Amino acid sequence: MSSKPTPEDGYIAPYTHPAAGWGALKYVAINLVKEKVAGGKYVTLFRQNQPDGFDCPGCAWPDREHGSTFEFCENGVKAVAAEATSKRVTPEFFAENAVTSLLKQTDYELEQHGRLTHPMVYDAVADRYVAIDWDEAFALIARHLRALDTPDQAAFYTSGRASNEAAFLYQLFVRAYGTNNFPDCSNMCHEATSRGMPVTVGVGKATVVLDDFEHADTILIFGHNAATNHPRMLGELRECARRGTMIVSINPLRERGMERFTSPQHASEMITGSSTKIASMFVQPQLGGDFALIKGMAKRLIEMDDAARERGEPSLIDEYFVRRHTHGYDAFVADLRAENWADIVEQSGTTFEEIDALTGVYARGKNVIACWGMGLTQHKNSVPTIQILTNLMMMRG
Template identity: 70%
Template sequence: MDSNREPKGKIEPYHHPAAGWGALKYVAINLVKERVTGGNYRMLFKQNQPDGFDCPGCAWPDRQHASTFEFCENGVKAVAAEATTKRVTPAFFAEHTVAELMKQTDYELEQHGRLTEPMVYDARTDRYRPIAWADAFALVARHLNGLASPHQAAFYTSGRASNEAAFLYQLFVRMFGTNNFPDCSNMCHEATSRGLPDAVGIGKGTVTLDDFELADTLIIFGQNPATNHPRMLGELREASRRGATIVSVNPLRERGLERFASPQHPLEMLTLGSTPIASTFIQPRLGGDFALIKGVAKHLLELDDKAVADGTERLLDLDFIAEHTLGFEAFAADLRQESWPLLESESGVAREDIEALGRLYARGKRVIATWGMGITQHKHSVQTVQMLASLLMMRGNIGRPGAGLCPVRGHSNVQGNRTVGIEEKPSAAFLDRLGTVFGFDAPRQHGLDVVETIEQMIEGHVKVFLGLGGNFAMATPDTYRTFDALRSCDLTVHIATKLNRSHLVHGADALILPTLGRTEIDVQDGVAQGVTVEDSMSMVHVSYGMNKPASPHLMSETAIIANLAHATLGSAKVDWLAMAGDYARIRDAIEQVLDGFEQYNERIRQPGGFHLRVASRERDWQTPTGKANFIVHPVQQDTPIVRARRQHGERLMTLMTTRSHDQYNTTIYAMDDRYRGVFGMRRVVFIHPADIAMLGFRNGDWVDITTVWDDGIERRANYFRLVEYDIPRGCIGAYYPETNPLVPLDSVGDVCNTPTSKSIPVLLHRSAQPAELPAF
């Protein structure tokens, strides 16, 4: 790999629409770069098909599950990464020490290709060497069974795991005796999962794709669909073309919400045309969404008061509020006394713009509000989700065709994992049912989430870490403290398809267990198996791999989990290997434990699968009150950002971490972010031109970034190039994982404990242009 990382690349504004011919060009580039050939190339036409495999990328649903082109640029990147012909063999590990590999960038590590055999760390040589599968399972079992308490182990889950693998995993771990399930939800949509149940009864969205056909207004909070879930742009395109109003609420004005050229519509491609998407752009300051939404709700109440005074039609849905909700009187009283100057200053949006958004919302008859991590990675993210639910309830926009709440999840099965039991705070009802079906007493003590797991590893209380997918070391906050935490473990185990940095930041003993990808044929007991996932809109569908496995030594995630359970617990109560021999048996077990999965194996045979009931979509409020609840929250004025600004004044910047277009989660496919005009580089800071001048810098200068925090720990990320960008004053953006070291471990959201990766107080310092950039 290229070890000379001199600063290079260019900043060049991108004036074309999102997708279009540019997307097709980069599809071709990625297929060539990953050396995808022959049948592996043709398998793209089976992606998201009834007889094919589900995209291993984002959790956006497929409308028909039957279109030849039901994939997007980023989906192709994810598939190409799995279908690559490049291999990481035992010979590769024999040539490289772990110390040598640590010097490579995350992009360089990704480019080595697919893992082929189980490997164990050899401390004497600082290399991984091959190990037999049976010996690997025995090593894990020996460590787990040697713990003083099952709570000394933590079991991480990535959103790429199937329902079958996740359910078997949680059953194994709970029979082992703990609820320590840190998972990727803890770092992304946990605010949704914790905030919505108190408001509407369940932590899931209330809409389906059919509602997008009926909506007349869509408000998109904190999302960049063109990069994070490009197939969503197809729905937005159709909505725009029929006259729906689309609003983007985001500190960054993203290209994909300005114009979109659909590769699935030949006429638009041939004429070089495009479709405008959002007609209104609101750019709150980082962390300002709560005050903005509260301001919209306040103005809606003012408009309703005026309608009463004028004797015109009311703006509030009084019937919905009376029949389906509680707490409106207190909520309305709080809105009436709220200060407009405070809402303006905290949101960073002028009152006239907030009121304009309020009028736009009031005109809508069927309104969908969608949101991503721009909403959920702040200190007050739970409050923001609940305020957004209250805003929709004011006009009865929940449980109405064409309207509702739409959290857009990241990874393809992050929602399904939670549904089938990957939850560190499980309900008593779930544990009762699980214990009854499988004949054991499930542990009742709440387990550890991601942040708590890292803290407990640092303190020496967690000794074994097992990761089902993902790249824990780089996805998590406070990177170097997380490194120390993992290195303090007696054993670290990673189930993975490709090499990543987490495999290099290891415990005293360490295993890399290579697994099949979603695109590969999974044969158990001579029969090809399908796995199921649940998308962001609660559709459950089956996926069958099409490609020959990258190596004959690979095992499926489900088979690896079954063998780990068999080696650790034995098979007296559960025949783990039989479960893994036919995934239909796992689905039968899910059906026994969880409501909504009746006739599971039969229903997944339907094209597109089936919809899991979401009670709040039907206005069945499964809250303690039996109603949807308006919840009162004040605007927070004593936050780490506010305190840091008192100390440093206007020089204090608020940092948001974000991903580039050539990236999925921590996986770096290439070094470009073309919609933002960045090519061949990643160490950049997006900043308002006036802030560059105020700080005494020039566009293109190199800076170091330090965190302002009160725990005495220096957090620094060096050598970032300033890039002028349309972003609110006082706010900056930069890519993760490069800036994850700046996120303090204890900077978390209230209630949800999610790292506040979108609101970190930082300072910028001039740095010399480096001869060589850091690896991470």
Template identity: 65%
Template sequence: MSDSKIAAPSKAAGGWGALKSVAIQLLGQRIPAKGARTLLSANQPDGFDCPGCAWPDREHASTFEFCENGVKAVAAEATSKRATSALFAEHTVTSLLEQDDFTLEDHGRLTDPMVFDAASDKYVPIEWDAAFALIGRHLRALDDPNRADFYTSGRTSNEAAFLFQLFVREFGTNNFPDCSNMCHEPTSVGLPEQIGVGKGTVTLQDFEHADTIFLFGQNPGTNHPRMLGELRECAKRGAMLVSVNPLRERGLERFADPQSAVEMLTGTSTKLSSVFITPKVGGDLALIKGMIKHVIELDDLAQAEGRARVLDVDFIATHSHGFDSFAANVRAEDWNRIVEESGVARVEIESAARIYAKGERVIATWGMGITQHKHSVATVQMIVNLLMLRGNIGKQGAGACPVRGHSNVQGDRTVGIDERPKPAFLDRLEQVFGFKVPREHGNDVVASVQAMLAGRTKVFIGMGGNFAMATPDTPRTFDALRQCDLTVHITTKLNRSHLVHGRDALILPCLGRTEIDLQQGVPQGVTVEDSMSMVHLSYGINKPASPNLLSETEIVVRMAEATLPQSVVRWRWYLEDYARIRDAIESVYDAFYDFNARVAQPGGFRLRNAATEREWNTPSKRANFMTHEIPTDLPIHQARRTHGDKVFTLMTFRSHDQYNTTIYGHDDRYRGVYGERRVAFMNPDDIAMLGLTAGQRVDFQSVWHDGIERRAEDFLLVAYAIPRGSVASYYPETNALVPLDSFADKARTPTSKSIPVLVTSSRIVSPA
């Protein structure tokens, strides 16, 4: 972009920069004067749950918590801009595809259902009844229900998600690709076999009691800013914060709380992390295993000298399984391999281990910097191994804290959006609803794209999200969607996925979470579950953006009625009162007992987490130490055997002005980038080694085994403090570089944080 520039990064996260950014967003979205009331109703008992991240709220009832990205998400939904049928009459799909992602969503809220007209290459209006009839015809015409895929994003409410899975399973398939497949699936796969539950074990109150917090592979300043407020309080009372990330992210260095009058007026900020460890991209498993090795060495020394044990021997003896073989493997691990594969000096690893050993109440958090690698499941389990050494699971102020992304991504999985459902859940569905459910596992995201490419999947229905841009191997995903007979997207705003369509295609506009959902003249509330298993009730307060919008719940009900005319489910009865849907959820899940009564209380309720209570629902009935070797034959190792040091490990991440694939603007003030998204962050020594110069344009090319050329071109090269051999860039611009068959072992999450690439001078010639 001609007005792009690289400047000094913001001195601290939050502060006046956050307020300025919010002001720009509110003005850009033309939020009406009453918009302040909308913002003040976020995360309040009589308001709506923020449609942004899944970080929990302090009692979900007390005070307004300012969050820059939350305000942007609310403003984007409450905008006065409208994408009416006139927009589609003016533009062909081909011309809309030429617009960038920011421009597409900036057209505003969709107002009417639209159907693709091939003759004109345009979307044209369609009546709701006709739209549902089209869906029903396509689904009923399939010779196998497994030839349809049903995608769900993390903004979908529990009520809509529950009915969605009920509809799809009565239809006859478990094809539920969802956004969990692309982010925290390694957490959901790794934790159950280790501690018996696929969720974190901490509550927000545990942060009040923790004396040590390790933050692995995450950037809360951009991805979940409300977490910074909690970390700020921890730091102010003296807790030790250790950040483990390839980049020293600004949001983990210092934070100026926009709600602190003192910090705002004086220009001061609070130091957060006391220690920064910067492993090379993908080096976390080796680093953590090295920490464990030194903790065991410290315990061995303590025993030899007759001092108090470093390990929590009571926890290990009473609550764990497999420690002896695990410890033997760790003792035998070679320090040279640990240092080489982590990219961290032994002295730093041992120092981090001593910090851990000193802590009495330790929380370990992690994000997608941990989960988007081939060895992600092993890394998640190694983090929990570390916690278990000193009994930091199931006690106050300690535990495992995976930080999920979108606001209800955890809740959707809880209520049944799962391509690999447990038999007990399926048994319960059959008992409650009286129809036979499919038992074979369905398609996840990767399998869904593969099935479309192979011609097996002919109908794709997406409940929110931006599937085409969130998925790996972008050109192949585009090809896959275009091979469908029907694509359907249920959404609030236009995005690129709606323009990469099947032979028939529908865009179905729905209510946002900020809007009043009336059924039978009565406002309906929906529920969501945050990262710490708290379930909240959410009521919209705004008039719908268009009188022609339907709720997600109603869209699901009417799809089911159009597809399953002989259904045994009373779809319309559930639609009339969402409390009935919650009663149905309660009838299937014991954890939701007294659902309606408990969720009506201010702050909602927490779903029981057995591991928090040191009840281990594993085959051994104990928490399992999981042994893993440090991988030395990953795709990056294989690529370097051919190309040497010219191969880099690319990690994709968000700019500060985006949330998932939603682009709010073209600035990233925490990294000093303005007006530009095609950026490559690289160590200055690597730039020199390649004979390149910071400020020039470069291209990426993936190194993969299948002979397919994967390129992403014309990126601005920026010298940055990142470990040598690593390079970072924003997604979705670099998703085209992620091979479809490069995914996490056991979890199948795309390896978007560890892509072997070559970096060369750009072959794109800039206009004079």
């Protein structure tokens, strides 16, 4: 008889528990041990997202009042543990490992070796990195920068794993050098947002602030899994759900974190093993089907508005806002009316009934937030998808 399959065999066991809870705390401990974080450095965790500490490099979720010592999540622990690791990559490591051989390792495997102890420079003849002293490293950088015809020929990339303080000093240096070429992980993740929104709303950043979540009665969440990518958002969504906010998850994959969440910040849930229901509705478009889905919502909203007017009911469209603050609305509506429902359903991967129900949720909401992640921004139709979503939101002011 064969033994029970394991994850190493490609077998994924069913997960029946809520997101977070004791499982998250378990993996906090696992990551601290795996990174070999030395004893005294554990206290670093208690300075995350504190007034006298530092912002977590795990994600960009903002802070309210710091009412808890544990203002961090599993992802934040991973990020800080990677910074505080005692694992080191010395010049001897590179003497034993040619770059060609290192290229065969995955990004994960490379990171597990640890942190550099010296500045290193590539020796093409030996196919190895070799150590140089700091003065020589700075001089090498300076020679290359001075050799450029213009500062704009250089690009200065930084990762979201860098601290706010380090990133601030870095951009001061680069601006003093004479350029603002700062491609970073935000560009990579949300370039579609910063390209799409200026055309529709005039700014390239989100217009919602954290306090808006306290007043929202409807939250539409497109294409991101908070439990995996920014778990602290689940704490905010938990509070919204407990206030009765209608939360809709719009994602091809039905994520457990959007179903049920056990908050490590709340002792009652941890002790009893209970959880909070997050999303009340799930819509699962096919990959890349978001544009058609959202356009279908806009088309259905027009049809619902027509029916409301015929019944003598108030309009579902904020006509005052539209006429005063937008342009091109009539052409936009004409395009929606001309769209074929069969095409929308096929391209979205959903049903008309699902689009109708989702539009009804949006139409009934008085204070609606639409938020999105890389499920919208990381495909070839991302810019028009962001634009159609912002247009949908502006239809109701």
